[in-house]
Amino acid sequence: MHTIFVILGGLLLLAAVFGAAHLTGRPFRAFLPWYLLVWLICAVVNMWIGVTQAGYSVMEELPILVLIFGVPAFAAVLLSRKSVETRVRRIP
Template sequence: MRTTQFFTSGLLLMASLLIIAKLFAEHFPSAPNWALGLGVSLWLAITVANMWVGVAKAGYSVGEELPILLLLFGVPVVTAVLVRWRFL
């Protein structure tokens, strides 16, 4: 359940930043690039913190948490990059 919540949160974070960037793109043409960079770095920090909690507090090994980190980080970021490339 927690993985689904993090996954959905990542998609919503990326979508909200790209929507805000779209609003500012008329006056600031580089806004989508800045929003994507901010979203990727923020989401990386959040997913690494989630991995740390899983390893330090919940008792999982790094090998068990790494695929979850890659899923939680990779899918929202790839989705945001594709949306940015295709639509913005």
């Protein structure tokens, strides 16, 4: 259940960054590297807490790290491609 909540947190962060890009008028693609960096740091901190506080080994936490980082990151990359395609179509 914790993993689902962390992934949802990553998707909420993605929505916030996408909204910030929209409000500033800049393409989401410009914000994508910063989102990925911040989310990677959050995912690694989650792994570190799992290893140091919950007692899991690094090898047990690695697949969870991949899942927690990968799902929102994949959604962000798809969103950045979708927003670029939408912008290209609107240009006469």
